[in-house]
Amino acid sequence: MTFSRALSAVASAAVLSTIALTGPTATPASAAGSFVVSEAQFNQMFPNRNPFYTYKGLTDALSAYPKFAATGDSATRKREAAAFLANVSHETGGLRYVVEQNTANYGHYCDTTQPYGCPAGRSAYYGRGP
Incomplete structure (x- = not known):
């Protein structure tokens, strides 16, 4: 676990x-x-x-x-x-x-090599709270 x-x-x-x-x-x-x-x-x-x-x-x-x-x-x-x-x-x-506190993770959630990539208009994705 x-x-x-x-x-x-x-x-x-x-x-x-x-x-x-x-x-x-x-x-x-x-x-x-x-x-x-x-x-x-x-x-x-x-x-x-x-x-x-x-x-x-x-x-x-x-x-x-x-x-x-x-x-x-x-x-x-x-x-x-x-x-x-x-x-x-x-x-x-x-x-x-x-909002997510670990700003070091902000650039890790998007994979530009995949079709889903990042949300439109964003170069990074991170947890934005509720």
């Missing part, structure tokens, strides 16, 4: 432990106020987050994906949310960073 994968597993376990695995969630996760992670839990999971990241921003974004964390039993919905939030936490340093 790579360090990155191990870190994601630990983050996933931490996020999942914050989300109780009991109790039904009857309404779609994307409906206002029905996401399996409450605002209090979100605040507890990400106490040092950048002000850019808000619970309302998360739930507003989720409205574009009505089936996210809204199918299967309650435990399945919570695991889906936990896996997503653990990955987001890993990729953003606990929601502290909005």
Whole structure:
């Protein structure tokens, strides 16, 4: 297991432990106020987050994906949310960073020898946050 994968597993376990695995969630996760992670839990999971990241921003974004964390039993919905939030936490340093911090990697993500190359008008690609 790579360090990155191990870190994601630990983050996933931490996020999942914050989300109780009991109790039904009857309404779609994307409906206002029905996401399996409450605002209090979100605040507890990400106490040092950048002000850019808000619970309302998360739930507003989720409205574009009505089936996210809204199918299967309650435990399945919570695991889906936990896996997503653990990955987001890993990729953003606990929601502290909005853009990739390792600028040395910026030129490594495009392969101009391939048909996909770089995005139009860009000579480099890098993680640009959420």
